[in-house]
Amino acid sequence: MSHKQTAEFINKLSSDPKAREEYKKDPHAVMTKAGIPHDTQAVLHRGNAEEIRKHLGDDAPPGCFLLFT
Numbered sequence: 001m002s003h004k005q006t007a008e009f010i011n012k013l014s015s016d017p018k019a020r021e022e023y024k025k026d027p028h029a030v031m032t033k034a035g036i037p038h039d040t041q042a043v044l045h046r047g048n049a050e051e052i053r054k055h056l057g058d059d060a061p062p063g064c065f066l067l068f069t
Helices: 003-015 017-025 027-033 038-046 049-059
Strands: none
Touching: 003 017, 003 038, 003 049, 017 027, 027 038, 038 049
16 A cells, blocks of 8 residues: 555545544554555554654645544
């Protein structure tokens, strides 16, 4: 999965309440099902917004909401 797809996944969580609830129940399963690579899952699990933006690089769209805590 490209970082662009990861950014799209993050945006989906930001805009889709059902996806967000599923993520809250089992983040690992939701990310695995979405094809998020393990190294990216680790970054997202740490919840550091700056680290996530840096990891996504140019694929982080403006206004990309970060919901990971």
